[in-house]
Amino acid sequence: MEVKEGISMPDVRLVNVTKKFGKIVAVDNVSLHIKDKEYFSILGPSGCGKTTLLRLIAGLIEPDEGEIYIGDRRVNNVPPEDRDVGFVFQTFALFPHMNAWENVTYGPRVKGFGMQKAERIGHEVLEMVRLHERLDAFPSELSGGMMQRVAVARALAAGAKLLLLDEPLGHLDAKVRNELRYEVRRMTKDLELTAIHVTHDQSEAMAISDRIAVMKKGKVLQVGTPQELYMNPQSIFVANFIGGSNFLEGFIAETKGRMSVIELRGGLKVQAVNKGMGKGERVVLAVRPETFTIKRGKDADENALFGVVERFAFEGTNVRYEVRLENQDLVVVVAPSMACEWFNIGERVTLSFQPENAHLFAYPELGLREELAVE
Amino acid sequence: MPKKFVEKLDRLSSRPMVKYGVYLVAVILFFALILVPPILGIVIKWSSMQEIFGNSQLMNRALDAVKNSFVMAVLVSILDVAAGIPMAWLIARSRSKWANILDTLADVPFIVPTAVLGYSLLLFWYRPEGISAFFGGSLVSPGWFLVALLHFTFSYPVVVRVIVGALLDYKIEYEQAARTLGAPPFTTARTVTFGIIKPSLIAAFILAFARSISETGATMMVAGAFENGPIFIQNTKDVYVGATVFVSLILIVVSCLIFAAVRVLGGKLKLPFKKAWPTVERKISYSSAAMTRNGITLLTFFIIILIPSLFAALPAFKAASTDILHNALLGVYPWGEYWQSLVLSYSLGAAVTVLNVLIGLPMAIIVARKRLGKTSSALNVLVDIPIIVPSVALGVSLRFFWKETLAFIPDILLLVFAHLAITYPYFVRSMSAAVERISIELEEASRTLGAKPFCVFRTVIFPLTKYSMFSGAIMVFTRSVSETGATMAVTSLKTTPVVLVDWVKGKIAATSLEIGLGCGFLILISFIILLALRLIVGGKGRY
Ligand SMILES: Nc1ncnc2c1ncn2[C@@H]1O[C@H](COP(=O)(O)OP(=O)(O)OP(=O)(O)O)[C@@H](O)[C@H]1O
Numbered sequence: 062m063e064v065k066e067g068i069s070m071p072d073v074r075l076v077n078v079t080k081k082f083g084k085i086v087a088v089d090n091v092s093l094h095i096k097d098k099e100y101f102s103i104l105g106p107s108g109c110g111k112t113t114l115l116r117l118i119a120g121l122i123e124p125d126e127g128e129i130y131i132g133d134r135r136v137n138n139v140p141p142e143d144r145d146v147g148f149v150f151q152t153f154a155l156f157p158h159m160n161a162w163e164n165v166t167y168g169p170r171v172k173g174f175g176m177q178k179a180e181r182i183g184h185e186v187l188e189m190v191r192l193h194e195r196l197d198a199f200p201s202e203l204s205g206g207m208m209q210r211v212a213v214a215r216a217l218a219a220g221a222k223l224l225l226l227d228e229p230l231g232h233l234d235a236k237v238r239n240e241l242r243y244e245v246r247r248m249t250k251d252l253e254l255t256a257i258h259v260t261h262d263q264s265e266a267m268a269i270s271d272r273i274a275v276m277k278k279g280k281v282l283q284v285g286t287p288q289e290l291y292m293n294p295q296s297i298f299v300a301n302f303i304g305g306s307n308f309l310e311g312f313i314a315e316t317k318g319r320m321s322v323i324e325l326r327g328g329l330k331v332q333a334v335n336k337g338m339g340k341g342e343r344v345v346l347a348v349r350p351e352t353f354t355i356k357r358g359k360d361a362d363e364n365a366l367f368g369v370v371e372r373f374a375f376e377g378t379n380v381r382y383e384v385r386l387e388n389q390d391l392v393v394v395v396a397p398s399m400a401c402e403w404f405n406i407g408e409r410v411t412l413s414f415q416p417e418n419a420h421l422f423a424y425p426e427l428g429l430r431e432e433l434a435v436e
Numbered sequence: 437m438p439k440k441f442v443e444k445l446d447r448l449s450s451r452p453m454v455k456y457g458v459y460l461v462a463v464i465l466f467f468a469l470i471l472v473p474p475i476l477g478i479v480i481k482w483s484s485m486q487e488i489f490g491n492s493q494l495m496n497r498a499l500d501a502v503k504n505s506f507v508m509a510v511l512v513s514i515l516d517v518a519a520g521i522p523m524a525w526l527i528a529r530s531r532s533k534w535a536n537i538l539d540t541l542a543d544v545p546f547i548v549p550t551a552v553l554g555y556s557l558l559l560f561w562y563r564p565e566g567i568s569a570f571f572g573g574s575l576v577s578p579g580w581f582l583v584a585l586l587h588f589t590f591s592y593p594v595v596v597r598v599i600v601g602a603l604l605d606y607k608i609e610y611e612q613a614a615r616t617l618g619a620p621p622f623t624t625a626r627t628v629t630f631g632i633i634k635p636s637l638i639a640a641f642i643l644a645f646a647r648s649i650s651e652t653g654a655t656m657m658v659a660g661a662f663e664n665g666p667i668f669i670q671n672t673k674d675v676y677v678g679a680t681v682f683v684s685l686i687l688i689v690v691s692c693l694i695f696a697a698v699r700v701l702g703g704k705l706k707l708p709f710k711k712a713w714p715t716v717e718r719k720i721s722y723s724s725a726a727m728t729r730n731g732i733t734l735l736t737f738f739i740i741i742l743i744p745s746l747f748a749a750l751p752a753f754k755a756a757s758t759d760i761l762h763n764a765l766l767g768v769y770p771w772g773e774y775w776q777s778l779v780l781s782y783s784l785g786a787a788v789t790v791l792n793v794l795i796g797l798p799m800a801i802i803v804a805r806k807r808l809g810k811t812s813s814a815l816n817v818l819v820d821i822p823i824i825v826p827s828v829a830l831g832v833s834l835r836f837f838w839k840e841t842l843a844f845i846p847d848i849l850l851l852v853f854a855h856l857a858i859t860y861p862y863f864v865r866s867m868s869a870a871v872e873r874i875s876i877e878l879e880e881a882s883r884t885l886g887a888k889p890f891c892v893f894r895t896v897i898f899p900l901t902k903y904s905m906f907s908g909a910i911m912v913f914t915r916s917v918s919e920t921g922a923t924m925a926v927t928s929l930k931t932t933p934v935v936l937v938d939w940v941k942g943k944i945a946a947t948s949l950e951i952g953l954g955c956g957f958l959i960l961i962s963f964i965i966l967l968a969l970r971l972i973v974g975g976k977g978r979y
């Protein structure tokens with residue numbers, strides 16, 4: 062297939078890359094290695110520097126410090142048209158004076174492929190994005206979903222082996238978004254492309270990525286597969302941003318082998334796997350809402366907390382409870398709606414969890430609130 | 437503006453009565469002040485045309501002159517757009533602070549009073565004290581080539597201004613998209629950027645064309661035996677009234693047809709893009725080629741545009757070292773009149789600019805957004821008329837309209853009206869081209885968010901078009917400050933260009949040093965005003 066041509070192996074490496082805009086450090090000493098044919102996501106809250114990172118890779122801006130490699134080639138100061146990347150813009154940036162077909166075939170045409178070849182490629186990619194109607198429509202006449210398809214088709218048609226996607230689904234409604242996210246992944250896999258996908262939506266990133274880099278304030282906090290990030294978050298921010306967590310403050314009361322006893326506020330005691338923290342140290346315990354087992358009454362389970370159901374919401378697949386603990390902390394619990402009994406507001410319940418499934422962190426220097434802040 | 441007042445305007449603007457009222461007033465003012473006065477004096481003498489139909493020799497001469505006008509206008513406008521694009525690019529895309537200065541220097545030929553510009557070019561290209569000194573004889577003699585140089589020179593700033601405004605207002609993301617798709621910078625500009633700012637390119641072409649069709653004062657100085665429409669009128673107006681009417685009408689009607697055609701075809705016409713030539717286009721895209729291009733652009737600008745335009749002012753440096761400067765500053769004869777005229781010129785320029793923005797803006801929106809359906813398309817063509825009317829004919833016509841119908845009208849008001857008519861198209865053109873480029877969706881978005889029409893203008897249209905609006909205002913201001921021909925025709929009040937023409941023509945005894953100094957002051961002050969405005973307005977968001 063035409064669009065599959067090309068020989069370079071586009072793995073992407075960033076080495077200590079920094080980009081500043083005046084005083085703002087948009088990308089702060091980032092090092093990443095994105096492997097050949099990988100579907101890689103960059104995930105983080107708004108303004109954390111995701112777009113800037115992508116623009117650096119595409120060559121739309123140059124880093125202040127650090128090096129960028131695509132394949133074996135150091136691409137610092139190589140202009141964007143020579144980096145052989147496809148870029149799907151956050152706002153699509155479809156050329157307003159060209160219709161859909163002209164937009165899609167723009168890449169092959171400017172590369173001087175000749176009309177016949179350009180048309181063949183155009184048909185191929187349109188086949189791939191399943192867009193055949195309305196090719197003579199101008200961008201202003203297309204729906205959001207169609208614009209997105211045209212934008213992806215245009216990037217694919219240029220024949221690059223590396224596809225950069227800047228929140229390509231951000232402007233679409235939830236249902237279309239859910240369909241298209243798998244479609245985009247399928248296409249990149251079919252074409253054996255390397256894809257870097259920027260998003261602030263963790264469920265999107267989790268669903269389609271081989272690996273994810275979580276960013277905050279210009280820094281990469283953690284890189285890993287979705288499972289790794291979920292099972293083994295290395296910071297409070299990641300524990301919260303990926304999947305969400307309850308955060309219980311306390312200190313280490315006792316250490317026994319790899320386990321510690323943590324005394325929470327109000328003298329409640331639970332166990333967790335220690336990560337090298339000493340007795341008396343202030344800690345934060347992160348427990349995911351779905352980690353808790355919820356039971357009626359006051360059961361003397363191991364690792365149990367007692368409380369009263371304060372709020373209840375049926376979410377379809379799951380039921381979500383807010384439980385006020387004895388120490389007045391509020392925790393969120395999610396239970397599958399089919400599997401177990403339901404609890405009413407005001408009911409006394411027991412929450413228990415496996416120590417291996419909770420994550421212990423040293424108390425952050427700047428306080429918990431600051432650590433979790435997304436801006 | 438006080439907040440209460442703005443809110444009140446916002447609220448008022450949502451009433452259809454008020455909205456259409458504003459449009460109606462804009463249209464009425466357009467007809468009453470801008471369109472009718474310049475042509476009424478011509479149309480009313482319609483019947484006098486008979487004398488030319490009976491005289492085949494005169495007729496042939498007239499037709500030749502008209503043909504010369506159009507050939508010249510087409511040639512010059514194409515060259516201007518071709519030369520203006522790389523210059524505008526250099527100015528708009530440069531990250532250096534020098535860009536502001538270059539931007540202002542590009543306005544110089546527009547600041548120099550037209551008649552003085554003619555004189556200056558004559559000195560530079562023809563007289564022994566100019567460039568001819570290096571060639572042992574006159575390099576360019578008065579005639580069609582010198583006229584072409586002159587027209588190229590005075591339209592250059594207009595073209596650059598319109599394109600710079602467009603480049604600054606336009607969204608850079610399209611270019612970035614093209615680059616990631618593999619287009620080198622030159623291809624990107626050719627296929628994407630200029631495709632998107634095409635309305636502004638067309639507007640620039642039309643403004644250059646119209647000015648070339650109508651300019652009289654400066655053309656006269658360099659024409660020699662060459663005769664185009666306006667010169668023909670100048671040469672025959674005292675003998676044959678009909679000839680003036682005939683030629684003016686042909687120029688106006690044919691120009692309007694050409695403009696309408698350019699707009700219709702221009703809308704459909706795509707820049708040639710069946711093919712790309714990757715190897716060639718890459719070669720001319722990168723630094724060495726870009727440097728060469730910038731070098732040629734700057735060289736052309738300095739040698740063909742800037743130095744000849746300023747040549748008449750060069751003696752100012754010499755004058756500065758004599759006691760002429762001293763006398764000038766003290767207001768010794770003839771300088772008293774000069775300083776008064778300077779005050780008049782700048783106040784007039786400021787007043788005309790403000791009025792233009794007020795009455796021109798609604799018109800720009802009507803035209804760009806087709807707010808009045810078919811009427812809008814007609815207005816779109818009519819807007820250009822005041823700058824197509826040959827300025828001799830315009831002056832006569834304005835005088836006839838205002839003086840003979842409203843004898844009591846004060847001269848100063850007459851002057852304001854005359855300048856308003858001449859400058860109006862510049863503002864409306866650059867502004868409507870800018871509004872056309874804004875997606876209607878943005879306007880709709882802001883409406884659905886609860887913004888009243890005036891608020892949409894304040895918060896969406898204005899911020900997105902402010903460079904074009906500023907460009908338009910600068911053109912109006914500079915054109916008003918340098919206007920000569922029509923000013924002389926309508927009133928005896930003396931603006932600085934009129935004073936300088938008096939000096940050049942020897943009506944008032946002045947040495948070439950004094951003329952140089954007079955031009956020098958005018959250019960310097962205008963330059964400082966424009967640069968200051970540009971630093972205030974353009975300093976932010978430019979980079
Ligand atoms: N051209 C620029 N000039 C100045 N500051 C910029 C520029 N581009 C980005 N920034 C700043 O850099 C920071 C990171 O911006 P960036 O666009 O990369 O964020 P993002 O993660 O893509 O956000 P979002 O999810 O909202 O798109 C922000 O503080 C932003 O204001």
Ligand SMILES: [Mg+2]
Nearest residue numbers: 111112113151
């Ligand atoms: Mg972004």
